[in-house]
Amino acid sequence: MKEIINRIECLKRQKNAVILAHNYQIPEVQDIADFVGDSFALSKKAKEMTCDIIVFCGVHFMAESAKILSPEKTVLLPARDAGCPMAEMITAEDVAELRKQYPDAAVICYVNSSAEVKAVSDICCTSSNALKVVRSVPNRRIIFIPDENLGNYVAQQVPDKEIILFNGFCTTHKRVKVDEVDAAKRVLPDAKLLIHPECTPEVVKKADFVGSTAQIIDYATNSDDKEFIIGTEQGIMHWLQKNNPGKKFYLLSQKLICPNMKKTTLKEVLNSLENMTYEIKLSQEEISRAYSSLNKMLNVG
Template sequence: MMLQQEIKALKKEKNAVILVHNYQLPEIYDVADYIGDSLELAKKAVQTEADLIVFCGVDFMAESAKILNPEKKVLLPVLEARCPMAGMVDIRGLENLKKRHPDAAVVSYINTYATTKAISYCCCTSANVVKVVNSLEHEKIIMVPDQNLALYAQRFTKKTIIPWDGYCYVHHQQFEPEVLQQLKLDYPEAEVVVHPECPPEIIDLAHAVHSTSGMMKYVKNRPGTEFIIGTEIGLIERLKRECPDKIFYSANGTSATCWQMKKNTLETVYQSLKEEQHEVTVPETIRIEAQKALDKMLLYS
């Protein structure tokens, strides 16, 4: 409790804002100014009047905040909190793919690095991917890096989507249809709500598919009291806090965990804020091009 109070005092002293992704440790929620998914936090990064942004998430999220706020200092509590999926994009390979499909628009998931965003036409998030794809004038879309998000979007458009061979190791590898089918038998009254980064065979077993914040809204508005959740365990912790009258089960039977997200702790948040360390920077030439893709994304949100 003392450390949380010190963090809050430092925020006031430094005119800082702490943006926290849904997958963070529960104790970090207590010092957050805003908690949300990638789209919500991108919007908050644009709206904030703070001089200093501490982003409790993984590296591409802090990069996106810096792209949208070049005049502000953006800190990532732990530099090693890196998203493996964002690193699955090979820039040279993407450039070659663009040459093979010159009439296609590159739509990069926000879960990408600035260098990827800079050569993309538009960005998207799991919350707005379908809207983005259907809003573009292009009939062919190259989508990077998440193959499962691309396959999910393809369900809702007549356009041709060319998926990149990337994935989130949590959603792609930690959920199995056999386990989920058994959970549905064990808890017949429970609704299954999963993230669009899950493989198609998991999505086919779900009652609803949403981004993390979409899951929050869905669960809060449903009359049922039992839910099987197909995403990282951090969201279940938040759901338990905000919906104490409801029961939640992980769709993998135990707990699906992103160890990169869990590298941030109260101690690292405090140290980063106190020393203003681990500043995230983006070369200006890359930032300008990446911002164009992010601005289009926000336009379609």
């Protein structure tokens, strides 16, 4: 493994490449990355980087977003088949049909979506900034796509808006059941329960804190509490345990593993840099149309 790591570091210098990794990646990929973060943080980094090449250790829609925000850079996705089931649940045609039904509504698109869906949306959001984005839109009626669970959570926080939901969902977060939450709380009654809003409303209601990946990390890091039950993808445990040695973290459910996020290995990162695979390619029209919704999101913060 050390030989692979040394080779990756050498190629990064030679090719002026930067490695971005999502918090849900396997530990060794997180450790080799120049920057680790959630979707919002990685979107910002992709735009800010002055490199020639971005190696994006995540899933397809994330690498697409990096390309949209930095069209002059070469963006590589090491694991070609690392997709996102939620992103595949909605199409541009679905958005067009929703607009026909609700012509006065703004379309807010969760970043977990394809470039073609972003291109026909008014503005994007992440789980970190969804509330800010919804509040920033002047329309009272909002079509929120594609995650119905995040959309439902947002709707509870903004009663002055009418949120129209689509029936998309994260297949990983939706697996968690209320009885698992109750069982965990019985075993660990003093632990704080931190839940991602992609979980179902019944699970979210049980949380001590609801937030994005980055917000969960910040809460656990800054809290005076010492024990936490983590209700999001298992990859986050690596960062939490590594950077909070005096605290204990327990994964809420063994179901919280995204198979697509685990497809990227160090060998694939090395192959990506050596052979420039697999490059994300979008037409100029796709980029220009999708850029608007992503850039508006970044401007909201």
